[in-house]
Amino acid sequence: MTYENTLDFARGLDARDSLRAFRDRFHLPLGPDGQPGVYACGNSLGLQPKSARAAVEAEFQSWQEHAVEGHFHGTSPWMHYHEFLTAASARLVGARPVEVVVMNNLTTNLHLLLISFYRPTATRYKVLMEGGAFPSDQYALESQVKLHGLRPDDAIVELLPRPGEHTLRTEDIEARIQELGDSLATVILGGVNYYTGQAFDMAAITRAGHAVGAIVGFDLAHAAGNLELQLHDWDVDFACWCSYKYLNSGPGGTSGVFVHERFARRPDLPRLAGWWGHDPADRFQMKKGFRPMEGAAGWQLSNAQIFPMAIHRAALALVDEAGGMAALRRKSEQLTGYLFWLLQELNLPADQLEIITPADPAQRGCQVSLLVRQRGRALFDYLAAQGIVADWREPNVVRLAPVPLYNSFEDVWRIGRAVAEWVNHPV
Ligand SMILES: *Cc1c(COP(=O)(O)O)cnc(C)c1O
Numbered sequence: 001m002t003y004e005n006t007l008d009f010a011r012g013l014d015a016r017d018s019l020r021a022f023r024d025r026f027h028l029p030l031g032p033d034g035q036p037g038v039y040a041c042g043n044s045l046g047l048q049p050k051s052a053r054a055a056v057e058a059e060f061q062s063w064q065e066h067a068v069e070g071h072f073h074g075t076s077p078w079m080h081y082h083e084f085l086t087a088a089s090a091r092l093v094g095a096r097p098v099e100v101v102v103m104n105n106l107t108t109n110l111h112l113l114l115i116s117f118y119r120p121t122a123t124r125y126k127v128l129m130e131g132g133a134f135p136s137d138q139y140a141l142e143s144q145v146k147l148h149g150l151r152p153d154d155a156i157v158e159l160l161p162r163p164g165e166h167t168l169r170t171e172d173i174e175a176r177i178q179e180l181g182d183s184l185a186t187v188i189l190g191g192v193n194y195y196t197g198q199a200f201d202m203a204a205i206t207r208a209g210h211a212v213g214a215i216v217g218f219d220l221a222h223a224a225g226n227l228e229l230q231l232h233d234w235d236v237d238f239a240c241w242c243s244y245k246y247l248n249s250g251p252g253g254t255s256g257v258f259v260h261e262r263f264a265r266r267p268d269l270p271r272l273a274g275w276w277g278h279d280p281a282d283r284f285q286m287k288k289g290f291r292p293m294e295g296a297a298g299w300q301l302s303n304a305q306i307f308p309m310a311i312h313r314a315a316l317a318l319v320d321e322a323g324g325m326a327a328l329r330r331k332s333e334q335l336t337g338y339l340f341w342l343l344q345e346l347n348l349p350a351d352q353l354e355i356i357t358p359a360d361p362a363q364r365g366c367q368v369s370l371l372v373r374q375r376g377r378a379l380f381d382y383l384a385a386q387g388i389v390a391d392w393r394e395p396n397v398v399r400l401a402p403v404p405l406y407n408s409f410e411d412v413w414r415i416g417r418a419v420a421e422w423v424n425h426p427v
Pocket residue numbers: 105106107108134136137190194219221222242
């Protein structure tokens with residue numbers, strides 16, 4: 001597509017956007033002038049779907065009317081609540097229903113999965129991750145490694161970009177995996193790196209990991225609801241994601257888990273168990289002896305968190321209504337492509353502003369990360385004063401994420417204009 005830097009052009013794209021009506025299905029926060037601002041922070045916390053409140057109200061009503069019987073009565077009996085999220089979650093990540101479950105929070109799930117899928121032996125004990133991964137993932141890995149009596153600086157291998165580069169090359173990741181060979185137990189990468197916005201080639205990384213006999217998993221916090229995922233076909237072993245970023249399911253929202261079908265009937269796999277992962281046929285007989293359910297559901301610990309799950313269910317319904325990830329991704333590539341183009345048009349020297357997100361659309365999602373070496377914080381504050389909600393990462397990165405469900409091409413044009421103003425009239 002050829003882009004133009006005019007408001008009319010952006011509005012023309014909006015007029016032809018088949019998803020434009022979805023913006024109205026969300027509560028947009030107001031800018032400093034009392035008008036709806038430009039929300040470019042969906043990578044951190046997605047906006048509230050207008051349908052979320054009624055979804056929660058319905059469960060309050062059920063609790064009020066039925067009390068304990070709400071587990072069996074009401075429109076969505078709580079006993080089976082996690083099942084109401086299965087089909088939509090499977091579509092979202094390209095999985096079979098048996099491969100997904102919604103439960104807990106992201107870091108909790110990462111730990112539960114690592115207990116099963118990081119099983120170091122005396123010789124195969126290394127775990128490969130991104131250098132500078134999201135801190136929670138670093139801490140999770142560090143503590144898992146210690147749990148096995150190993151030293152993090154020995155067991156954890158970090159991938160770093162080549163000197164002078166900001167992102168990882170797939171061939172370098174593959175080479176590192178080969179080099180680690182028999183010593184590599186588990187690969188755990190973000191599907192999209194939270195800082196640079198780089199989307200990894202998950203199929204190629206999984207192939208490379210499997211070729212040396214390693215297990216391969218992904219933290220999809222920034223990928224779920226952002227990229228088109230085919231976890232089953234890519235043969236990924238395990239994955240988890242949160243629901244409050246691109247999936248608009250509210251602060252601290254629940255999390256999704258994927259475990260490949262080949263592990264669905266493996267009760268022998270070590271895991272931390274709880275009653276909700278036990279075979280429902282005799283869950284309530286309260287007997288000794290854990291027998292896991294088939295598939296990802298067998299990793300559940302506790303009975304379903306109805307309120308966050310009700311929000312998540314309403315939010316996932318919007319993704320389906322919009323035509324699923326294929327439709328969202330089509331618009332997303334255009335939106336992010338437009339933002340990228342507008343920023344490149346500024347032709348700024350790299351020591352002033354550098355885009356560290358890959359230029360190749362296949363290697364990025366909604367997010368564009370700007371490395372602003374001087375006065376980065378001033379750019380962030382300037383955007384905020386213009387009603388543009390961006391996201392600031394120490395020490396000098398501004399992240400912008402136009403998301404296809406509720407951002408418009410006009411939003412993107414406004415971001416481009418504000419950055420240009422900041423360049424020409426530094427505050
Ligand atoms: C957002 C994010 C988290 C947050 O974890 P919670 O357990 O939901 O607080 C963890 N890891 C990554 C990669 C993230 O992007």
